[in-house]
Amino acid sequence: MIVTIRFYEELNFFLKKELRKRQIESEAAPGQTVKDLIESFGVPHVEVDLVLVHGRAVDFSYQVQPSDKISVYPVFERFDIGELSHLRPEPLRNPRFIADVHLGTLARRLRILGFSTEYHNHAGDAYLAERAADQELILLTRDRQLLMRKIVLRGLYVKNTDPFAQVREVVGRLDLYEKIKPFSRCAACNGELHTLQPESPEWEEAQQQIPPGVRTWCTEYRRCESCGKVYWRGSHLKQLDRLLAQLEQDRQAT
Numbered sequence: 001m002i003v004t005i006r007f008y009e010e011l012n013f014f015l016k017k018e019l020r021k022r023q024i025e026s027e028a029a030p031g032q033t034v035k036d037l038i039e040s041f042g043v044p045h046v047e048v049d050l051v052l053v054h055g056r057a058v059d060f061s062y063q064v065q066p067s068d069k070i071s072v073y074p075v076f077e078r079f080d081i082g083e084l085s086h087l088r089p090e091p092l093r094n095p096r097f098i099a100d101v102h103l104g105t106l107a108r109r110l111r112i113l114g115f116s117t118e119y120h121n122h123a124g125d126a127y128l129a130e131r132a133a134d135q136e137l138i139l140l141t142r143d144r145q146l147l148m149r150k151i152v153l154r155g156l157y158v159k160n161t162d163p164f165a166q167v168r169e170v171v172g173r174l175d176l177y178e179k180i181k182p183f184s185r186c187a188a189c190n191g192e193l194h195t196l197q198p199e200s201p202e203w204e205e206a207q208q209q210i211p212p213g214v215r216t217w218c219t220e221y222r223r224c225e226s227c228g229k230v231y232w233r234g235s236h237l238k239q240l241d242r243l244l245a246q247l248e249q250d251r252q253a254t
């Protein structure tokens with residue numbers, strides 16, 4: 001049977017060039033769900049927020065019928081329009097992430113901005129999907145197949161390949177500008193950082209991790225509660241400041 005389907009806005013990114021921004025006549029199998037049909041075009045269901053059939057909202061389990069006219073709209077992840085979300089679960093007020101094995105740099109940068117981001121360099125697809133579902137984590141990946149798994153409810157296809165651009169993309173799409181807390185989380189292990197009290201036993205112990213040259217000028221240190229790594233505003237600062245300045249510019253542009 002033949003149906004008509006059209007993808008809107010940034011969902012066109014996932015389509016072959018010749019199918020973008022137009023009505024597509026498509027063959028559909030009897031009993032095929034609208035989720036399957038949408039994903040057959042390469043569009044992961046987690047990127048879809050609203051599906052209309054002849055103007056009426058349906059869910060992903062809807063079985064397509066002959067001559068259906070289907071409109072597919074993207075997720076508008078901005079938190080302040082939550083009530084418009086039809087197919088997505090409630091946006092998470094404090095989003096936490098899990099990144100796939102190819103996004104280690106992005107994971108570390110999100111941690112530096114204060115966002116909890118799980119990352120394991122040997123995690124397989126099944127683990128990532130289950131962990132995201134169990135823990136209500138937003139799965140970050142450049143693997144569309146992974147985002148097409150049914151149990152994945154929250155996910156983001158990361159379009160950029162450059163890590164600096166990837167951070168801007170994630171923060172921008174989820175409108176996380178107000179939630180950035182630099183230097184509150186360990187880039188290495190995702191643990192939370194706390195400030196060391198000067199002259200405390202912990203402070204004394206931490207001194208061993210700090211080069212003598214740094215000790216002469218730096219008075220504020222933070223330590224990871226999970227792995228014990230000590231942080232100070234040193235070499236990361238320039239890079240972090242550049243990133244924060246760019247994110248502030250992005251925020252003002254929205």
Ligand SMILES: [Zn+2]
Pocket residue numbers: 186187188189190191224225226227228229
């Ligand atoms: Zn740590």
